[in-house]
Amino acid sequence: MFLGIDYATWWFMIIGAVFTGYAILDGFDLGAGALHLFFNKEASRRIALNAIGPVWDGNEVWLVIGGGALFAGFPKVYASVFSAFYIPFMLFLTVLIFRAISIEFRSKEPMLWWRKMWDYAYCFSSATIAILLGIVLGNMLLGIPIDQDGNFTGDLFYFLNPYAIMVGVTTLALFMMHGAIYLVMKTENRLYTKLTIMVRNTTIFFSICILLLSFYTLLYIPHLTNTIRHHTWMFLIPVAMVFSIANITRSVAKHRFIYAFVSSSITVSLLLIIVAIELYPNMVLSTLSPAYNLTVQNASSSEKSLTIMLIVAAIGVPLVVAYTSFVFWTFKGKVKLDETSY
Amino acid sequence: MDVEILARIQFAFTISFHYIYPPLSIGLGLVMVAMEGMYLKTGNKLYEDMARFYTKIFALIFGIGVATGIVMEFEFGTNWATYSKYVGDVFGSALAAEGIFAFALESGFLGVLLFGWNRVSSKVHFFATVMVTLGSMFSAIWIVVANSWQQTPAGYHIVGSGLEARAEITDFWAMVFNPSSIQRVCHVWIGAFLAGSFLVLSISAWYLIKNKHITFARSSFKIALVIATISGLAQLFAGHKSAEVVAKYQPAKLAALEGHFDSLAVADMYIAGYIDTKNQKTVGLRIPKGLTFLTHNDFTTPIRGLKSFKPEDRPSALNIVFQSYHLMIAVGMLMILLTLYACWLWYKGKLFEKRWLMMVFVWAVLLPQIGNQVGWYAAETGRQPWVVYGLLRTSDALSKAVTANQVLFSLILFMLVYTLLFALFIYLLNKKITHGPYSKGDIDHSPQHKIMAEEIGTL
Numbered sequence: 006m007f008l009g010i011d012y013a014t015w016w017f018m019i020i021g022a023v024f025t026g027y028a029i030l031d032g033f034d035l036g037a038g039a040l041h042l043f044f045n046k047e048a049s050r051r052i053a054l055n056a057i058g059p060v061w062d063g064n065e066v067w068l069v070i071g072g073g074a075l076f077a078g079f080p081k082v083y084a085s086v087f088s089a090f091y092i093p094f095m096l097f098l099t100v101l102i103f104r105a106i107s108i109e110f111r112s113k114e115p116m117l118w119w120r121k122m123w124d125y126a127y128c129f130s131s132a133t134i135a136i137l138l139g140i141v142l143g144n145m146l147l148g149i150p151i152d153q154d155g156n157f158t159g160d161l162f163y164f165l166n167p168y169a170i171m172v173g174v175t176t177l178a179l180f181m182m183h184g185a186i187y188l189v190m191k192t193e194n195r196l197y198t199k200l201t202i203m204v205r206n207t208t209i210f211f212s213i214c215i216l217l218l219s220f221y222t223l224l225y226i227p228h229l230t231n232t233i234r235h236h237t238w239m240f241l242i243p244v245a246m247v248f249s250i251a252n253i254t255r256s257v258a259k260h261r262f263i264y265a266f267v268s269s270s271i272t273v274s275l276l277l278i279i280v281a282i283e284l285y286p287n288m289v290l291s292t293l294s295p296a297y298n299l300t301v302q303n304a305s306s307s308e309k310s311l312t313i314m315l316i317v318a319a320i321g322v323p324l325v326v327a328y329t330s331f332v333f334w335t336f337k338g339k340v341k342l343d344e345t346s347y
Numbered sequence: 348m349d350v351e352i353l354a355r356i357q358f359a360f361t362i363s364f365h366y367i368y369p370p371l372s373i374g375l376g377l378v379m380v381a382m383e384g385m386y387l388k389t390g391n392k393l394y395e396d397m398a399r400f401y402t403k404i405f406a407l408i409f410g411i412g413v414a415t416g417i418v419m420e421f422e423f424g425t426n427w428a429t430y431s432k433y434v435g436d437v438f439g440s441a442l443a444a445e446g447i448f449a450f451a452l453e454s455g456f457l458g459v460l461l462f463g464w465n466r467v468s469s470k471v472h473f474f475a476t477v478m479v480t481l482g483s484m485f486s487a488i489w490i491v492v493a494n495s496w497q498q499t500p501a502g503y504h505i506v507g508s509g510l511e512a513r514a515e516i517t518d519f520w521a522m523v524f525n526p527s528s529i530q531r532v533c534h535v536w537i538g539a540f541l542a543g544s545f546l547v548l549s550i551s552a553w554y555l556i557k558n559k560h561i562t563f564a565r566s567s568f569k570i571a572l573v574i575a576t577i578s579g580l581a582q583l584f585a586g587h588k589s590a591e592v593v594a595k596y597q598p599a600k601l602a603a604l605e606g607h608f609d610s611l612a613v614a615d616m617y618i619a620g621y622i623d624t625k626n627q628k629t630v631g632l633r634i635p636k637g638l639t640f641l642t643h644n645d646f647t648t649p650i651r652g653l654k655s656f657k658p659e660d661r662p663s664a665l666n667i668v669f670q671s672y673h674l675m676i677a678v679g680m681l682m683i684l685l686t687l688y689a690c691w692l693w694y695k696g697k698l699f700e701k702r703w704l705m706m707v708f709v710w711a712v713l714l715p716q717i718g719n720q721v722g723w724y725a726a727e728t729g730r731q732p733w734v735v736y737g738l739l740r741t742s743d744a745l746s747k748a749v750t751a752n753q754v755l756f757s758l759i760l761f762m763l764v765y766t767l768l769f770a771l772f773i774y775l776l777n778k779k780i781t782h783g784p785y786s787k788g789d790i791d792h793s794p795q796h797k798i799m800a801e802e803i804g805t806l
Contacts, residue, residue, distance in 0.1 A: 059458030062413060066454045070446035072420050077443040080435020080513070087424025087431075088746035094425055095757040098418050099764055105414035106768060109407065113775050154510065156428075157748040306436040307506075307515040314440050321447035328455045328478075335459055335466055345462050 012312060013305035016078040017288070019318055021281045023074055027067035028277060029183075029270045034061040036184020038104065038131025039177060040203060041124060049196045050124060054108065055346045056191035059336045061108065063329060065101075070325075077314055081155050081304040082288045089149055089157035090141055093164050097137045104130035112347040132177055139176030143169030146229055146280065148290030153297050155289075155304075171221060175214040179276070182207040183269045186253070190262045191340045204257050204265070212250060215276075219243075228290070229283045239282065246275040351742050353754040354426040357761065359727075361418045363720055364765045368412030370719050373487060373536065374543015374574075375405050376480030381570050383473045397567050398476070399464065400784035401547065406461050407779065411772055413454070418761070426754060429510075430734055430744035436515045437503050437522055438493050445489030453482025484536060491532045492523055497735045498726070499596045501525035505738070514738065526596055530588040537585050538722065540578040541682060541715035547571035549712035550780055552705040560783055565699060572693070576686040582679055587641070593729075594642045594650075597736060599661055600729035602653045603668040605638050606631075610655035613647065614638035619673055622665045627654065629669070659732065668729045671721035678718040685711060 034057040044050045076083045087094055103126050111123035147168055150159040185204045192200055222229050233239045249271040256265035284290070288304055291297035305311065379401050386394035420442070423431045459467060459475035467475070502521030503514040516522055548571045554564035594601045601607075606622045606629030607614045616638040620631015636646045643650075653661050662668050685707065692698045699705070734741040 055462075059462045062454045062457055063451070065413070065417075066446065066451045069417060069420065069450055070443070072417075072424075073439065073443040073446040076420070076423065076431060076435055077439025080432045080439060083424050083435065084428035084431040084746070087421060088426075088428040088748045091425050091749055091753050091757075094421055095760060098421055099760055101417060102414040102764060102768070105410055106771065109410035110771060110775065113778070154747070155432075156746075161753070306439065310436045310440060310516045313516065313519045314443055317440065317444050317447060321444070321451075325447060325451045325455070328452070332455050332458050335463060343465055345464050 011302075012308050012315065013078075013301045014286075015315065016074075016305065016311050017281075017285065017301045019315075020071060020074045020078060021277065023067060023071040025274050025277045027064070027071050028273050030064035030067055031061070032135075032180045032273060033057070033184045033187035033266075034064055035131045035135050036180035036182065036207075037188050038127050038184070039135060039181050040184055040188070040207075041128040041131070043203065044196070044199075047120070049199075050120075051112070051342060051347065052192055052196060052340045053188055054111065054127075055342060056188055056340045058108070058347050060332060062105075063332060065105075074314070074318075078306055078311060079288060079299075079301075079304045080306060082299050085151055085155035085157065085289055085299060086141075086145070089151065089159070090144070090164055092161060093137050093141055097134065100130040100133045100137070104134065108347065135177040135180045136173040139173030140164055140169045142176070142280070143172030145289065146172065146284070147226065148228075148292040150293050151289060151291045151297055151299070152293060155297075155299060158293070168221065168226070171214075171218050175211070175218050178207065178211040178214040179269075179273065182211045182253070183266075183273065186257075186262060186266045186269055189257075190266060191338075193339050201257065205254070208250070208253055208257070215250075232282050232285075233279070242275055242279055242282070246272055246279070249275065348751065348755075350745055350749060350751045350754055353751055353758060354745060354749075355741065357426065357754060357758040358419070358422055360758065360765075361415065361422065361761055363723075364769070365412065365415040365419065366719060366723065367716060368408050368415065369483065369486070370535075370539035370542035370715070371408045371546060372405065372412055372543075373480065373483045373539035374541065374715075375401060375408065375546060376476070376483055376543065377540055378543050378547050378571055378574060379405065379476055380473075380480050381574065382567075383469075383476050385570070387469060387473055393563065393566060395469075396563060396784050397570075400563075401567075402460060402464075403779055404546075404550075404776065407772065407775055409457060411768060415765070415768075425757075426746055426749060427734075427744050428746035428748070430739065433513045433739050433744070434497070434735060436513060437496060437500075440516065440519065441489050441493040441496070441523070445486055445493075449482050449485035449489055451482075452485065453479045456482065487535050487539065488532050491535050492525070492528045494726075495528040495531050496522055496525050498531075498730055499525050499527040499592065500735060500738060514735070527589070527592040530585065530592050533585040534582070534589045534722075537578050537582045538715065538719045540574060541582065542719060544571040544575035544578065545682070545708075545712050545715050548575060548708045549710070552708035553780065554783070555699060556702065556705050556709065560785065563784055568699075569693070572686060572689055575682070576690050579679070579683040579686050583683065586676075586679065591642070597730070598651045599653065599656045600668075601642075602651060602656070603662045603665055603729050604672040604725060606665070606669045607638065607650060607652045608654050609652040611649045611651060614642075614650040614652070616641065617669075617673065619677070620669070622669050624665055662729055662731045664728050664731070668725055671728070672725035675718050675722040675725060678714050678721075682711070682714050682718070685714075 037053055037057050041050060041053060044053055072083075107123040107127040107130065111120055111127065114120070141164070144164050144166070147166070149157060149163070152158055182204070185200055185207045189197060189200045189204055233242070249268045252268040253265045253272070256262065256268060286301045287298045288301060289299040291299075379398050382394050382398040382401065385391070386398060456475040456478040459472065460479050463472055463475060500514070502516060502518035502523075502525065504517050505512055506515050507513060547567055551564040551568035551571065554560045555568070590601075590604075593604065605614060606617055606620060608627045608629065613636050615633040615635050617629060618632045618634065620629050620633065622629050639648055639650055640646055642648075653665075689698060689704065689708075692701065692704070730736055732740050732742070734744045
């Protein structure tokens, strides 16, 4: 116990925070990638690519940390979820590889076909990553058929169900909005003007998606509304989320893009907080029997292990935040292309 | 084929491919630190040119290293779920520490290293280069610690039994400093230094043969030669220390590495040979009592042979273990001879006069790569049939929910993707090297292709 909360719950919150950090950081560069083919000029594409150039790799690290933390904190959840979603995770890895190399290789040759090829690879892999992340999240929300040993018993394409796909599309929309706002901050002139329109369109796209998703959840998936229904004060969280979405449009209209970016980051966080609140204390819901659920308590590592990792996190996270801020600060302001650029 | 062998092939394949890149990053990082350090010290522009040129090569290598690195972390969960549950409590903290202390450090500062040349002062840039290199070295620490724990488990206790059994950590530092970690981390680091410095030697030698960028190439060659020579000699020591740990804690592995069958006898050391698995005999060139001497520093103490272990506790692919191990040693010796000979010529003032030697150095880039790969094959196949030595068998470590077809599908997928990736890597590496350090803006952004300035989009 620490501050009246047990270690497993602390670790649940830390992993949640790391994945939230990942969604905010990699979210904008995945979103920028998903928008890539909407830029028509070579110069625009290069600027968009170089806007994320120095930071995308650092952003992706949060996924590695999140995966490691889940492995360490909740090995049973890790084992169960990763082997259950075999196909989506393998596809995820493949597109992750393609995305990394398309960023890296695009500018290495001048031929038009070469650049177009990597543009397509970059855009589609970014979009696919966003959708797959959403699909896995959607399935986690619904619950998956796992038996008493945590082994998955569903079929190969179980993961493709309407709700999961809706969550996937919503994730894509969220990241596109988030990425467009980031790009607006990094660009000038005509591209900037174009992006302000894209921010508006993607915000509308996201609002529609989240509205539909919320209706669907409220109507058909009662177990995802229990906690908030029983704790009325928690209704403030969705209220805050709606306000933060509204604030994006407001800030964009006033050309205060930093506020817009902060608002969309808050939106990401609040969405994931709602997810965490509704799942807790479960981490993986079994559709076969509630007795098979993997919970924060029954799936966690030993207290000793969790304590060690809390210390690791307490030392490590501030360091990471410090030098990540340094890197972002170094590359602040509008993108200027030079001979080191992609 | 069954799930086990497919999953093992998949892991071996993905990690072998991955392991081409991290050692190059670590080693090249070290060479770049030396170059930028020289620049800061002397102010000689030549050193800055070197650092800038090798940064471009580094970017390419690092990019593929990152892209292929996350795969293994996922595979633990997808293919080896039982293993993940078993080791998560212990192993997880090392993996988490790797992510947070090492990987974040290198990836964070990578942006400054690659794109910061005109944005930060040369001192801050040097700092970023040092941080990236340190980050990649820290990565090696945590990964090798985790692997070493699988070789020589320490600081844990077993909870539960049967399917529910798992290792729980009892002492973090005992886990980190398990009996084999320090020796193996050093062994791996030095292998990486060799990989990086031989890459620079190879590129420089190629320029010298082609009569291009002479001053640049000679100077880089010398810097890399110093690092390669010291590393080669240090590896002799580090390798020996690693083998001592194997002898002490993994006797079955030692017996397999050395092809020693007799249950308890003074052992010869093979220079090269072949294991006749049917007749349980090893044939080849050997030094009488050599193994006993190297292990115990005398000629009388016997060493346990393979026959003293139950058949199910012996590594199955004996020849792979034996040959990889001996190839590693041969390659290591070759590198030492080559670098020492080059140093001697340098001392004589005749280093760059022998064209054939430069030709050898162009191809010698493969030596550390081979050494690193087969060294790991020996370490990992020698640990079999255990995934965690003496605790968890590889055959018990699989995911229960995953079928052979799924693993086969992903294996084929990875093979296709990695083949493409490797072809692109070689193509682009070759191109960067051909471009050389002085061609203005090696990325051709607005050439004869007029269309570049116009609409290229389709959406």
